[in-house]
């Protein structure tokens with residue numbers, strides 16, 4: 137082998153992921169040629185140096201960062217709507233579950249006057265100024281609801297963070313805020329009455345918002361009825377949880 | 380590619396977030412390793428790794444399942460790295476842009492500094508040479524896989540890796556890093 141061929145041969149050996157000294161032909165040439173022996177040594181040093189390079193560990197939260205990036209970027213208004221759909225679905229499940237659980241109680245408490253607590257219909261009909269005014273302007277006449285601090289309830293977009301595949305968002309919010317489940321179900325938008333969560337009468341309201349509001353009506357009415365039943369059936373339980 | 384990865388990809392395509400987490404966790408080391416060595420900057424490498432996974436997951440449907448997954452994934456990461464390197468070239472050099480060695484390290488001979496010198500020399504290679512070199516030596520990919528990843532002929536990839544080695548050695552010699560072995564050889 138000639139010196140001119142040496143480096144190509146050397147690269148071919150490295151391409152097979154072998155060390156230069158393992159190749160008999162290279163070895164033979166090196167025995168008589170100091171320059172090529174030096175060249176082989178430099179290649180060896182290069183790879184020694186390269187394989188000694190330490191690569192830091194990737195961040196352990198990389199998967200979470202990626203998932204966060206994958207979440208659709210939506211406008212705050214749209215997030216209200218998306219949250220409402222998710223929450224209403226959760227509310228239905230929660231309310232239905234509670235209803236089954238309290239059917240016996242419902243029977244035994246059938247004598248409780250309905251005036252003890254405001255019905256959801258009362259709350260809903262008083263809320264005429266749209267989602268922006270949620271909570272504070274609702275006239276609360278029921279004794280057990282007077283102590284509620286509605287402005288402490290998180291706004292809807294934040295609820296999305298509580299929502300997981302396995303967790304009911306209403307239950308999550310109740311846990312998060314320390315409020316009773318019934319309170320959360322009552323005051324979270326999406327079950328707020330006939331106007332729904334989006335005021336479709338606004339001039340600038342997009343078509344999808346109006347559709348969303350319309351589409352939610354049957355669900356909200358259904359949940360409203362369910363929660364009213366629960367509140368009438370369990371006044372003492374709600375009072376106890378507030379005291 | 381193992382059926383496990385293929386199944387994982389199918390789950391991701393169905394929107395299974397736990398599968399996405401597993402996919403990222405399985406490959407984050409390789410993607411980050413390439414990005415870090417290409418960019419020589421931890422924060423940039425993290426950002427590009429993250430961006431690469433987001434792009435990959437968003438375009439999982441375009442991945443040809445007859446091909447291997449990792450070369451496809453590293454192709455996305457490599458492209459992002461090269462884009463960032465190209466942007467850097469048009470920016471005024473700043474000391475914080477790249478975490479580099481000081482240039483007064485001539486004559487350093489111990490193993491740790493040899494590694495640092497190799498790292499520095501890598502940063503002076505053309506991006507294509509550097510990526511091909513890293514895919515071959517760091518990720519131990521075959522020339523065929525690298526050819527797929529870089530979407531160029533196998534012969535070109537081979538040439539790039541060989542040129543990368545030659546240029547690295549030339550730079551290390553210029554820096555005096557390989558002086559010791561030269562003397563050692565000459566003393567023989």
Ligand SMILES: [Zn+2]
Nearest residue numbers: 139142169172
């Ligand atoms: Zn020779």
